[in-house]
Amino acid sequence: MVPISAYLIVAVVLFGIGTMGVLISRNIIVLFMCVELMLNAANLALIAFSRSLNIMDGHAFVFLVLTVAAAEAAVGLAMVITIYNNRESINIDRFNILKW
Amino acid sequence: MTLDMFIFVFSAIVAVFGATMMISQRNPVAAVLYLIVSLVAQAVLYVQLGSVFMGAVLIIVYAGAILVLFVFVIMMLNLRGKEDLGDNSPPISRATKYIISMLMVAEFVFIVHGSVFSGPGGGMLEAETVAGFGSVEGIAKLLFTRYLYPFELTSILLLSAVVGAVVMAKRREIHEQSDSGSVSIDNDSNEGVK
C-alpha cells in the first residue's frame, strides 16, 4: 500500500508549485490558474486524510471547496474581463493604483 | 513495486509535471492544457484513494467547466502570450521567490514526515474502508444531514457569484451610458500607470 504521507507530499509539492506560480507569474490568468491548483492540492490532502481516518467528512469539504473554486473563478474572470477592458493589459504589476 | 505503487508514482509524476509546465508557459492556452493534464492525474489519485465520485467530479467540473471558462476568457480577450509582461522591477527578486516557495514545501514535507502520520502503523492506509466510502450515497447523506446548512449556503454563494460576474462583466456598458461618471473606473486609470 502507498502510505498516506506519500499523497500528502504530492499535495504539498503541488501546493508549492502553485505558490511559486502565484509569486512569479505576471499574467493574471495564469495566476488564477495557480490559485486553482493550490485549491486542488488542498483537496487532495483532504481526500487523503478522509481515507486515512476512514470517515467521509473530507469529501464534503472537498465538495464545498469545489463550489468556492467555481464561484471564485466566475467572479475572478469577470474581473479580469473588466480590468482588461479598462486597461488593455493583463499584467498584474500594472494594477498598482492602491499603493501607499 | 506493486501496481498500486506504480499507478501512484506515475500519476504523481504526471501531476507535478503538468503543474510545473503550467507555470512555465508564456502562452495561457498552453498553460490551461497543462493544468488539465495535472488535474486528470490528480483525479487518478482520487480514485486510487477510493473516492471515485470526487475524482469524476474533479474532471467534470474542473477540466470540463472551470478550465473551459478560462479558455473561453482567453479566447475572448484574444491573448496570445505576446502581451506586454515586461518586468516592472519588483522589489523582491525572482530567485528569492523560488527560494521561499521551496522552503515552504520543505517545511511542509518536514511536518508531514515528522509529526502526525509517522506514528504507530507507519501512516499506512487501512485496507478496509467503511461501507460505501466515497460513494455518491455516502456523500449525499453527509451533505443533506450534517452539512446541510453549509451546503445550502453554497447555493447562496453561487447565486451571488453569478450576480457578481454578470454585474461586473456588464459594467462597461453602464459606465458608457452614464455621463456623470458616478461609476468611474477610467478616472483613475490614467494615473494608475505611473
Place this chain on the structure above:
Amino acid sequence: MSDYLILIPLFPLIGFLLNGLLIGRLSRPVVSTIACASVFASFVTALLSFIELTNMPASARLIEQTLFAWIPVGELNIEFGLLVDPLSAIMILVVTGVGFLIHVYSTGYMSHDKGFGRYFAYLNLFTFSMLTLVLADNFLLMFVGWEGVGLCSYLLIGFWFERKSATDAGKKAFIVNRIGDFGFLIGMFIIFWQVQSLDFAEVMARAPHAFIAGGTLVTTACLLLFVGATGKSAQIPLFVWLPDAMEGPTPVSALIHAATMVTAGVYMIARTSTLFMMAPDALMVIAIIGAATAFFAATIGLAQNDIKRVLAYSTVSQLGYMFLACGVAAFSAGVFHLMTHAFFKALLFLGSGSVIHAMSDEQDMTKMGGLKKYLPITYWTFLLATLAISGIPFFSGFFSKDEILWKSYSSLYGHPIFWVIGVVTAGMTAFYMFRLVYMTFHGKERMDDKTRKKIHESPRSMTVPLMILAVLSVVGGYVGMPHIFGVTNYFEEWLSPVLAGHEPPTHALASTSGGGAGTEMLLMALSVLLVLIAIYTARLFYNKKPELATALRGKLTGVHKTLQNKYYIDEIYTAVVVHPLIIVSIGLWKVVDVIFIDGFINTLALLYDGISQLFRHAQTGRVRSYVTVFVIGVVGILGWLVMR
C-alpha cells in the same frame, strides 16, 4: 387653624404667574390691579396671622404649616414648612404692608414704561420670594427665598436691559450675593452635620448640646452665616453692589434695596440668634463690621451728587447700624431699626422717585434746587422722613437709633467706641440728608428751562403712599420707646419669646458699665446735640453760604475726590479680583487646554503620522509583492512550528 399660612406667599405667586404668563395680553389697569390686589390680599392674611398671634399666650406664639417633604435623603429631611412667630410676623407685615404701598406707587411711576407687565410680574415674584424667606421654618427654605430675592433683584436692577450699566449692575448684584451665599451654604453644612437638622426649631433646641459655646465650630458657622448676610445686606466687604443697584426703577430701590431684601441679613441673624449667642467672637466681628460699614458708607454719602446714590449709601450705613445692634446682642433693637428704617427709607426713595419723575429722569442734585414750591407733598413727606432718619427726637428713627446707640454702649458685648462711631455716623447721616434736602428742594433752581416747564407734582397714586409712609415714619417708633421714658417697650416685649432669652439684662449691666438711666439720658442728649449741629452745618453749607462748602472742598480736594469716588473700592476690586480672574482664565484656556493637553494629544497624533509616513511605502500596490510577504509569513510560522 394654620392652613392659611401658605396663602401669604401664594397670593403674590399667583399674581406673578398671571402677570408673567399672560404678559402682553392684559391691559395695564388689569395688570396693576392683579399685582396690587395680590399683595394686599397677602397683607390682609398676614394681618390675620398677626392677630391670631396676639391672641395667643406670649410664650406660645407660633403658627406652623408643613406642606410637603421637599428633599428627603437619609438623615437629611427638608420639608416645605412655613412658620409665623412674633419675629416673622413683624417681617411679613413690613414686607406686605410697605410692599403694597410701593406696588400702588409703582402703578403711577411706571405708567409710561413699555415693560409694565414685566415689571409687576417681577415685583410680585419678589414679594413671593421675600415672604418665603421670612416664613421659612428651616435654613434651606430660607435659602430658597434668599436666592429668590437675589434673582428678583437681578431682574429688577437690570429692568431697563438696553442700558449696559443696568445689566452690569444686576449681574454684579447677583454675583456679589452669590459670594455671600457661598458662606451661607457652608455655614448651613456645618450646622447640618453637627446638629443633624436644618429646621430652625430643632437647630436652636439642639445647638447647646451639639456645639461648645464659644468653640471654633460654632464661631465658624456663625461667621459664615454672617458672610451670607454681608452679601445680602451690603456690608463691608460685599457692599459694592448696592449703590450700583440704583440703576433699577426707583420703586424697586425703595422696596428691595431699602425696605425689605437688604434687611434679610439682619432678619437671618435675629432668627438664628441662639447660635450667634453661642459665638461671642462672631458677634464681635459682626459689631465691628457693622460699625465700620455704618461709618464708612456715611462718609461716602457726604460727597455724592446723585440723589439715589446718597440714599443708597445711607441705606448701607443704616444697615451697618442694624448689624451693630445684632453684634452687641441687641437683636430686638436691630429688628426695630429694621422696621422704622423700612418706613422712612422707603419714603425717602419714593420721594426721590417723585422728584426724579418730576425732573424728567434727572438724578443729579446739582441740577435741582428750589423744588419745594413745585412739589409740596413730596417735599413735606420727604422732610418728615429726613427728620426721622436723622434721629430728631420723637420721630421713629430717633427711638430705634437711640436704642442701638444705648445698647452698643451698655451691652455686655458693647463698647464705648461703638457708641462713638455710632454717634459720629448719626451726625454725618443728619448732615448728608439735610444736604440732600437743601440741594434738592431749597436754594436756586439750577435746572434748565425745558425741564422746569415740565415739573409737576406726582399723581395721586404716588402721593398717597408717600403720605401713609410719612405717617408711619413719624409714629412707627412709638411701639418701642425706651424704658427711661417710663413706658413699656412693646416692641421688645413682643419679640422677647423669640429673642429675649439672649438679651443681656440691660439695666443690671448698664450700671456695671458706668451708669444707668442717667447715663442713657446723657448719651441721648449728646447724640441729639450732635445731630442738630450737623443739620445746622448742612444748612450753612448748602443753603445759606454755599461758598463755604466750595471753599472747604477746595481745601480738601484729595479727601473729597476719594469720597466722591467711593474710596476707589470698585476700581480696587476690579484690579485685584476681576481682571486677574479673567487673565488667569484666559491663561488656563490658552495654555493648559490648548498648549498642554491638546498639544500633547496633537503631538502624539503627529508622531503616529510620521511613523505611518515611514511605513506606508511598504504598500507598493502590487498584488504579487503582498503575496510574497504573505508567503514569507507562512514560511516563518511554519518554521516556528518545525523548530519548536
Place this chain on the structure above:
Amino acid sequence: MESQILTLVTFFPLVGIVLIMLAPKDRPDTVKGVALLVSFVTMLLSFWLYSMFDKVANGMQFELNVPWITSFGINYHVGIDGISLLMIVLTAILTVLSILASWNSITERVKGYFISMLLLQIGMIGVFCALDLFMFYIFWEVMLIPMYFIIGIWGGARRVYAAIKFVLFTMFGSLLMLVAILYVVSAYHGFANEYSFDILKLATMPIAYKPQLLLFGAFALAFAIKVPLFPFHTWLPDAHVEAPTAGSVILAGVLLKMGTYGFLRICIPMFPQATITYLPYICVLALIAIIYGALVAMVQRDVKSLVAFSSVSHMGFVMLGIFALNLQGVEGAVLQMINHGVSTGALFLLVGMIYERRHTRLISELGGIVKVMPVFATLFMIVTLSSIGLPLTNGFVGEFLILIGTFKANMTYGVIATSGVILSACYMLWMYQRVIFGKITNPENEKLIDLDWREKGILIPLVVLIFWIGIYPKPFLDRIEPAVRSLLTQTNMVREDIGEPAFTVETDGSLSGMTAEDVNLNSKGEVHE
C-alpha cells in the same frame, strides 16, 4: 411581558431603523415622521417602565437572563435599578426632543441622520440596561459609531477633526476597559471555575488589592474620558462646538452620563478597596474640573463651547458627589446627572435655535435679543438659572445634595466645590447679559423671529422638568435611594475592614453630654415623615 419590557424599550427603535431604511430617499418628511413616532413610542414605553417600577424593592428589576454565548458565560442579562431607570427615561425624552430639534436643520442625508439617531438611542438605553459586561461593552461601542457620524457628517466646519478626536479619545479608554473586562472574567474563571461576564456575579468576587488598583485604573480611565474629567476633557468642547444641535444635546445629556454611570455600576461595586485608595485623586481631579471648567467657560467666545466647559464643571460636581460615598452625595450626583441632562440639553437646544436663525454662535455677534425674541429670552433665562443652580430649579437640589455630601466626607473639598457655585453664576450671567441684554448692535439681529410652536414644544417639557425636580424631587429621590443604599453598604463594609471611619466631621462639641431627651429628639428628627 414584564421581563421582556426592557428588551422592548431597548430595541424598539430598531423598528424605526428598518422602516426608515425602506422609506424612499426623496421623502424626508416620511423619514422624520417615522423617526419621531418611533422615538415617541419608545418614550411612552419608558414612562410605562417608570410607572411599573417598584420604588421600594431592592436590587434589579425587570431582570432577564438568557444564555447567549454559553462557552464564555456570556448572557443576555438585562435589568435596571432606580439609577438606570431615570437615565433611561431621560434618554428617551431627550431623543424625542433632539429629533424634533433636527426637523429643519437637517436637510442632507436625512435617512442616514435619523437612522444614526435611533441607533444611538439603542446604544444608550442598552448601556443602562446591560448587566453583562460583554453587552455593556457592545452597547458602549454601538453608541460611538452613530455619534461619530452625527458629528462627522452633519457637523460644523471642523467636524472631521472633532469627530476623530471624539472617537480616538473614547476608543482609547474603551480599549483599556476591554482589557480590564477580559482580565476580570479570567480572574472569575480562576475563582469560581466558570466563565461569566455577569456584573452582579463579578462584583461578589474578591480581587486582590494590587490587581484591583490596575483594574480600577483601566475602567476609571475609560469612564473618566467619557465624563470627562480634567485633564481628559479637551475632546468635549470640540465635539460640542462642531456637532449639530441634536448631537450636542445627546452628547451632553446622555453620553457624558455614561462615564459617571460606569463608575456607579462597575468601578465602585467591583473594586471597593481600590475606590478608597483612588478616592482622593479623583476628588482632586473633580475639584479641578469644577473650578477649571468654570474659569475657562468664562472666557469663551462661542456660546456652545462655553456650555461645553460648563458641562466639564457640572460633571465635576457629579464625580465629586459620587466619590463622597455617602447617601446625600451619591443621590445628589445621580439627580445631578439628570439635571445636567435636562438643563444643558435645553441650553444646547436654545443655542441651536439661535444658530438656526443667525448662523453664528459667537457671543460678540449677538446681543439685544430679548427685544426681538422675548419668549426665547425668558426660556433662556429659566434654563440659565437652572444651570446656575437657583433654588426651586432642578440644579439646586442636585448641587445642594452633592455639596452637603461632599462636605460630610471632607470639609476642604466641600468648601472648594462650593466656590464653584459663585463661578457658575459669573460665566452664565455674563454670557446671558452679552447675548440677550443690551442694545441691538448688529442689524442682523433686528429681524429675528421669536420661537415657533415646534420650538416651544421642545423646550416646555424641559422647563417643566426643571421646576418639577426643583420643587418636588421626592419621586426621583425615592427611586434612587434603594440603589444608592445597596451601593454604599458594600463600600462601607470595605471601609470598616480597612478601619477607616465611614465619614469624618471635625467636632469640637461633645455629643457625649446628650441627655435622653436629646436622643429622643434626635430619633424624632430621623423619623420625621
